[in-house]
Amino acid sequence: MRAWDLPTRVFHWTLVTLMAATWVTFYYAEFLQDPTLKWHRWTGYALLVLVTWRLIWGFAGSSTARFSAFVRGPAAAIGYGADLARRRSRHFLGHNPLGAWMVLALLGLVAFQGVIGLFTVEHNDLTAGPLYKLVSEDTQKLLTRWHRLAFDWVILPAIALHVVANTLYALIKKDPLITAMVTGRKPRHDYEDQREAVIVVRPILRGLACLLVAAAIVFGTIAVMGGKL
Ligand code: HEM
Ligand code: HEM
Numbered sequence: 104m105r106a107w108d109l110p111t112r113v114f115h116w117t118l119v120t121l122m123a124a125t126w127v128t129f130y131y132a133e134f135l136q137d138p139t140l141k142w143h144r145w146t147g148y149a150l151l152v153l154v155t156w157r158l159i160w161g162f163a164g165s166s167t168a169r170f171s172a173f174v175r176g177p178a179a180a181i182g183y184g185a186d187l188a189r190r191r192s193r194h195f196l197g198h199n200p201l202g203a204w205m206v207l208a209l210l211g212l213v214a215f216q217g218v219i220g221l222f223t224v225e226h227n228d229l230t231a232g233p234l235y236k237l238v239s240e241d242t243q244k245l246l247t248r249w250h251r252l253a254f255d256w257v258i259l260p261a262i263a264l265h266v267v268a269n270t271l272y273a274l275i276k277k278d279p280l281i282t283a284m285v286t287g288r289k290p291r292h293d294y295e296d297q298r299e300a301v302i303v304v305r306p307i308l309r310g311l312a313c314l315l316v317a318a319a320i321v322f323g324t325i326a327v328m329g330g331k332l
Contacts (some may be wrong), residue, residue: 105300106196106289108165110310114157115284121150122213122262126254139230144220148321148332151217154210155317156310163313166301167197173296174207175200194278196294205265212258219253221330222246233330 128135128142135142161170179200186193187201198206221232224243235243272278283289303309325332 104196104289104291104298105287105302106167106283107287107300108168108302108306109287110160110306110313111164111168112284112287113310114153114160118150118153118213121146121153125150138227140225141230144230144232144332147217147220150213151321152314152317154214154217155320156314157210159313159317160310163303163309165303165306166297173198173200173203175203180204192276194292194294196289196292196297196300202268205261205268209261209265212253212261216250216253216258219246219250221325223250233325233332234328237328 125143125146128137128146129140132138132140132143137143160168166172180203183193183200193199195202221234222238222243224231224235224247226247231243238246269280272280273282279289322332
């Protein structure tokens with residue numbers, strides 16, 4: 104049965120691709136003959152647009168993509184975690200109450216990393232984020248440090264946890280979450296949250312309209328703050 108709309112799935116795999124590209128374009132900048140990190144900065148902007156898109160889609164998207172459908176309080180998440188530990192099987196069509204917190208954390212971390220990137224300065228003075236002049240030199244250094252440390256020590260471990268959890272769901276719980284993020288469909292079941300996803304009318308057109316709004320928000324904000332891309 105239908106679980107995820109096409110825009111949400113395209114969003115997820117584009118997010119994965121762009122995160123990898125952002126990492127590669129920094130670490131292989133020399134090989135790419137890109138001393139000013141042009142590629143890294145542009146994949147970073149693309150990630151900021153993508154995360155902004157997901158925030159809009161959380162209100163304008165199909166039923167399982169909406170924040171109102173999956174964001175629940177800590178009690179629900181703890182309760183679900185306890186049931187999971189007791190091997191009491193519970194099934195959700197959208198994100199489960201614990202997974203929902205992971206989703207919010209991942210979105211928040213990518214947004215944090217991207218925003219901080221706008222103020223980051225490069226160690227050899229060849230490049231910087233477009234808004235670095237808005238903050239003092241000390242703050243630039245601090246944010247650059249965070250831009251490095253957050254990625255290695257928070258984002259990478261969070262992604263590893265996310266991938267391991269989803270793989271274990273598939274292998275142990277026989278819950279094909281990864282396949283569902285590809286095909287958009289889940290096996291027939293009595294799901295706790297929704298019977299079947301209600302897909303919005305003309306999802307692709309709607310998704311593209313939201314993408315335009317997201318790009319306008321990101322690039323508009325940078326321009327208003329006096330940043331040059
Ligand atoms: C850069 C790495 C990754 C990031 C930042 C990331 C982030 C996210 C986010 C934000 C969501 C929520 C989707 C939404 O509601 O729009 C999600 C869901 C999901 N991701 Fe990833 N992801 C990454 C890599 C992966 C990989 C490699 C896999 C597969 C092995 C994967 C499998 C899934 C699955 C199955 C879901 C749906 C979980 C559920 O049913 O509740 N992700 N991911
Ligand atoms: C979510 C998006 C982003 C991710 C995942 C990301 C990731 C990274 C990583 C892993 C590094 C290497 C840090 C190190 O180990 O030295 C880096 C450096 C850098 N990033 Fe980003 N970045 C993102 C967005 C941005 C944006 C939007 C900009 C600016 C427009 C930017 C500008 C820079 C600069 C200038 C450096 C070099 C810092 C240095 O040389 O120490 N980043 N980024």
